[in-house]
Amino acid sequence: MRYRVLGFEESGVRSQEIGDYFIYSPYTLHPTPHTLHPTPHTPHPTPYTLHPTPYTLPPGKTFSANPNYLMIAGFNTMYRRELLQFIGSHALFGAINPEFTWNYQNIDHWGELSRNYCLCTTGKQQTPIDLSIVTEKELYQPTFNYRPVPLKIRHNGRTILVQTEKGGNMSFHGENWDLLQFHFHHPSEHQIKGQSFPLEIHLVHRNGKGNLAVVGILAEIGAFNPYLQTIWAYLPQEPSPEMIIPDTWVNAGLLLPENSGFYEYRGSLSTPPCSEDVLWLVWQNAIEISPQQLQQLVAIFPSNARNIQPLNGRSILHS
Numbered sequence: 101m102r103y104r105v106l107g108f109e110e111s112g113v114r115s116q117e118i119g120d121y122f123i124y125s126p127y128t129l130h131p132t133p134h135t136l137h138p139t140p141h142t143p144h145p146t147p148y149t150l151h152p153t154p155y156t157l158p159p160g161k162t163f164s165a166n167p168n169y170l171m172i173a174g175f176n177t178m179y180r181r182e183l184l185q186f187i188g189s190h191a192l193f194g195a196i197n198p199e200f201t202w203n204y205q206n207i208d209h210w211g212e213l214s215r216n217y218c219l220c221t222t223g224k225q226q227t228p229i230d231l232s233i234v235t236e237k238e239l240y241q242p243t244f245n246y247r248p249v250p251l252k253i254r255h256n257g258r259t260i261l262v263q264t265e266k267g268g269n270m271s272f273h274g275e276n277w278d279l280l281q282f283h284f285h286h287p288s289e290h291q292i293k294g295q296s297f298p299l300e301i302h303l304v305h306r307n308g309k310g311n312l313a314v315v316g317i318l319a320e321i322g323a324f325n326p327y328l329q330t331i332w333a334y335l336p337q338e339p340s341p342e343m344i345i346p347d348t349w350v351n352a353g354l355l356l357p358e359n360s361g362f363y364e365y366r367g368s369l370s371t372p373p374c375s376e377d378v379l380w381l382v383w384q385n386a387i388e389i390s391p392q393q394l395q396q397l398v399a400i401f402p403s404n405a406r407n408i409q410p411l412n413g414r415s416i417l418h419s
């Protein structure tokens with residue numbers, strides 16, 4: 101008998117009293133002997149290798165299971181830490197792809213899942229933030245040299261990803277930043293003066309030195325968005341390998357709002373490994389999408405946004 105383990109989450113109060121924890125991770129449990137194996141059933145396009153030395157639970161620890169999750173009875177905090185270290189170290193050494201260990205249900209534990217993810221907990225320049233306390237300044241304007249590329253789309257379990265190698269670049273402060281990909285969050289990750297938006301698009305760029313810059317585009321409910329629809333027509337409903345859609349082209353430049361001011365600040369990736377020193381440019385004016393278009397995304401991702409992070413003395417420039 102095998103149990104699927106899907107990530108990590110503490111159980112409710114009653115379970116904590118008796119020292120039980122729910123363990124969700126991409127592992128399979130073999131009750132006899134008590135060992136954990138990476139599950140071969142994770143619905144993800146990239147398979148990972150089985151690790152040769154499975155984790156053995158300490159003596160006296162037992163399992164019970166229900167159809168949806170695994171419960172390990174008597175699993176106290178120390179063992180929990182051990183297990184997280186196990187999952188984290190395996191992620192680090194590539195026995196499993198670290199992509200599998202985080203999701204929006206274990207958002208409060210990202211920093212514990214892998215040593216690579218510690219900035220998610222300890223970082224001081226994290227994204228997203230509320231864009232409210234700003235310094236008005238005449239800012240250097242980015243110019244966008246995006247061009248149409250064939251639509252390459254993938255559902256990676258946490259967002260819809262559009263790969264845009266050769267999709268052009270952004271020029272900012274005399275440097276060229278190549279557009280690598282863009283993806284979608286619902287609701288928005290950034291807020292403007294405490295206000296959240298139903299959708300945020302992130303256009304991820306990299307310069308020649310390997311630094312990252314992300315352009316954030318907020319969307320509000322309004323008119324049908326024909327540019328987004330080119331992508332929406334092919335939204336994968338479930339995790340999928342990359343699909344290249346014949347005769348369909350996307351141009352990221354068509355998603356940008358017109359004549360908009362923007363916010364500039366230093367932040368991080370808003371997903372593990374939460375790497376810092378990321379340049380963020382978030383557009384002030386929202387673009388519009390129809391309620392039906394939003395609903396299509398919400399049906400796939402009820403929520404895939406990180407919560408607001410502390411500013412920690414950073415300045416937000418606004419132009």
Ligand SMILES: [Zn+2]
Nearest residue numbers: 283285302370
């Ligand atoms: Zn993002």
